[in-house]
Amino acid sequence: MTKLLFAVTAADHWTLKDGSKHPTGFWAEELVESHRTFIEAGFDVVVATPGGRAPVVDEGSLSVDANGGDEAKVADQKEYLASIESTLQKPLALEEQKAADFDAIFVPGGHGPMEDLAVSSQFGALVSDFLDGGKLVSTVCHAPAALLPARRSDGAWAFDGYELTGFTDEEETQAGLADVAPWLLETRLRESGAKFSSGAAWGPHIVVDRNLYTGQNPASTKPLADRVVSALS
Template sequence: MKKVLVVLTNTIEYKGTDQATGLWLGEATEFVDEVTKAGFEVDYVSPKGGFVPLDPRSFKYTDKSTMAIYSSSDFQQRALTNSLKPSEVHPEDYQSIYYTGGHGVMWDFPTNPELQSITRKIYQQGGFVTSVCHGIAGLLNVKDDDGNYLISDKKITGFTTAEEILAGKRKVVPFLNEEVAKMHGANFQKKRAYKEFAIQDGQLITGQNPFSARAVARILIENN
């Protein structure tokens, strides 16, 4: 059975503000909907394990399948209440890892050494490293055994600077994903703001924005 490790945030608010953030719900549920229909098993991990908050704005963009997964006892328990700690994960069990978004990930994905280690091991064993939207933050600082950035010289995408400006969050995020990706040698690709776009380069599969989760899933499925 193919297994995917889905990475979720523990960050509750934009740091330095009283604005709530967290997981962008559809970026998890839409991906999970696609891969489970294709016969994949899914586990959930977060930097600290346990509780995963939801970005309240993400409920404006739900559909029937999203709400079905969100309301399931499995998702409520294994994703939102009792997500795994990185120390509880065995990378050899997974064929791929998927980093979800929501602005919260900007604070707890980029500098987590345990998640970076899991990602590197899955990649080294031939697995796929995938992300959507702000989830690209989890890939920005991952390095191979030679100390090179995993995304260097790779075509990738993620939430763009233009989209961050349109979202009204440019001044509250700690960095811009597009800028850091380019600094770390990535060939950053992008399409029109807030339109579905996903791209594959070898074992890397990335989606640009919240409307790209299913596209990432479909590419992953095609490769398995």
């Protein structure tokens, strides 16, 4: 059975450049669609967070407006989250996980990873172990921020030269947070050495480079999860 480490942010806020705290967490669609796809594929999905703290959903991600006006979609997300509440309430600690115990790692987004995973040297080391072991690494939307702390002993970025995608500066601007963000994901990834690829704003866009699988935004989640399942089957 394929064993997948499902690494979720434990942050409940994102510190903006003026020091204020913007409420956030994981993005509902990104967690729901990916987790459900992996479970339906028969994977052994292990949910883990920094410190083993229960993750929180970004309430904005459950608004009807954030889901294209689709009330049924929101209801489905709420129902699925309720069905896995016991799992989310008792995640394992990411710091105690080892790449050798898994076949792949997946990180759903939301602004949460920008707050905690993006600055965790421990998580950076874990992701590097997955990468170096030839194991599949996958992130979606803002979660590529979690790749940033993957640094070598000489300071080089483990993903330097990789083609990838993530939430674009254009999308952050359209979402209304670019002006208050302490840093922008696309810009930071490019500065770090990524070959950043983007599709149309808010449309699905997937990039695969070696064992790195990335999706641009919430709409990319299901297609990305399907690609991950195909690659691991």
